[in-house]
């Protein structure tokens with residue numbers, strides 16, 4: 243039986259609210275003060291910095307050095323106006339100069355500013371240009387890279403990346419109007435990729451065909467479409483993506499880089515062969531390079547800041563280094579580990595500690611049994627901490643499988659391995675499944691509407707206490723409107 247319109251609306255509103263709650267602000271705090279029976283204590287979480295517009299921080303280098311137009315001054319025309327070659331590039335005049343920094347400026351005045359190369363006047367020698375972008379910092383893409391070309395998108399490009407500050411490079415994506423002809427590769431689209439081959443390096447023809455220079459200016463490296471394979475088309479289930487980031491080898495590294503390089507191999511041709519009688523209309527021009535990414539801090543920092551001209555993680559959890567990839571001095575009792583996205587939504591901080599096994603810091607007897615995980619504050623005569631149910635480890639600081647830390651180890655109601663939420667439900671803090679409106683039960687295993695009854699508006703209030711509150715709010719608003 244179909245739901246009545248108001249209850250359908252309510253369900254939609256709730257789903258939307260749930261989305262907002264689940265996707266906003268995930269992993270953005272590293273610690274918080276919580277009150278326990280023994281007074282306030284810090285709880286630590288896996289954390290990562292917010293995405294930033296990395297074009298603000300990138301160093302650009304173009305090769306060969308004399309590829310930028312204007313020295314000496316030269317004339318050019320466009321593919322759409324090939325016989326009006328009166329435009330001029332002149333490096334010595336501000337209004338007519340097109341230096342590389344115009345690929346990363348903010349264009350506050352509303353005027354489009356762009357880097358431009360010399361024209362292809364030396365045909366048949368190929369017109370080649372490299373643009374290298376460096377940050378001296380490991381970064382992780384959070385959205386599509388977007389490169390904006392004025393006067394037409396090139397017919398052949400390779401995007402490369404480096405993970406080691408430019409020492410070695412690997413191709414990231416190939417772009418051509420004819421992939422087979424340019425690279426001997428079959429053309430693919432990111433939309434054709436699936437969970438098993440999401441990290442495949444492909445050649446795409448989507449951004450190189452001539453459609454007019456003003457109709458479509460952008461060339462993308464699609465990050466969103468790749469995320470969507472796991473998180474859904476609206477990225478509504480980021481938990482699933484983060485879970486895969488932990489379990490699927492190479493997935494995180496695929497989105498990680500320290501440098502990018504754009505190899506421009508053939509300019510826009512206007513949809514036809516090269517016309518040798520007018521080579522002044524062939525060149526490259528880029529007005530903007532957008533790189534949405536976050537600093538890679540190994541889930542040990544919530545912020546990343548510019549220090550001495552370089553981006554650096556503001557490390558927490560007693561870690562240190564540009565990427566928080568080491569334990570601070572004095573905190574090397576356990577070997578360093580990156581934080582983990584699991585269990586969602588707070589992850590595991592894997593903090594560096596200063597207490598080595600058996601090495602009691604501080605005064606008389608204080609063998610550092612974890613207050614929440616152990617039965618007694620002190621260890622017994624032989625130096626053992628006695629752990630509560632579900633708890634393990636030298637100090638009773640870890641949980642047995644099937645348990646998760648929440649001011650002590652509590653048994654899981656749901657998880658990503660055995661106790662899977664069913665019918666599209668998502669597991670919240672291992673403690674409850676948030677079910678879609680049509681299902682209920684601990685693991686969302688029961689259809690809500692069986693037969694004719696039980697499908698009234700009120701039944702849509704199915705979520706946690708928080709969403710219940712919001713639900714009541716929405717309900718009263720709906721009533722007020724009616």
Ligand SMILES: *[C@@H]1O[C@H](CO)[C@@H](O)[C@H](O)[C@H]1NC(C)=O
Nearest residue numbers: 305306370371372373503505
């Ligand atoms: C671009 O970089 C590649 C790889 O280092 C190099 O082989 C090529 O010669 C460079 N092209 C130009 C135009 O400098």
Ligand SMILES: *[C@@H]1O[C@H](CO)[C@@H](O)[C@H](O)[C@H]1NC(C)=O
Nearest residue numbers: 378379550551552553554564
């Ligand atoms: C790169 O960053 C590291 C750490 O911040 C710094 O020590 C080094 O000097 C930087 N290198 C360059 C070339 O800026």
Ligand SMILES: *[C@@H]1O[C@H](CO)[C@@H](O)[C@H](O)[C@H]1NC(C)=O
Nearest residue numbers: 430434435436438439442444
């Ligand atoms: C990826 O896998 C899907 C099916 O699993 C297939 O249809 C697609 O062609 C594959 N893509 C590539 C680039 O291999």
Ligand SMILES: *[C@@H]1O[C@H](CO)[C@@H](O)[C@H](O)[C@H]1NC(C)=O
Nearest residue numbers: 284286558559560573593594
């Ligand atoms: C790290 O070390 C400082 C002392 O230097 C301490 O106050 C703090 O609680 C430690 N732990 C974490 C997780 O930051």
Ligand SMILES: *[C@@H]1O[C@H](CO)[C@@H](O)[C@H](O)[C@H]1NC(C)=O
Nearest residue numbers: 622623624625626627628629
């Ligand atoms: C101390 O605790 C450990 C672990 O629970 C136990 O095996 C040992 O027998 C205990 N020793 C004493 C003296 O109570």
Ligand SMILES: [Ca+2]
Nearest residue numbers: 344345355529
């Ligand atoms: Ca610009």
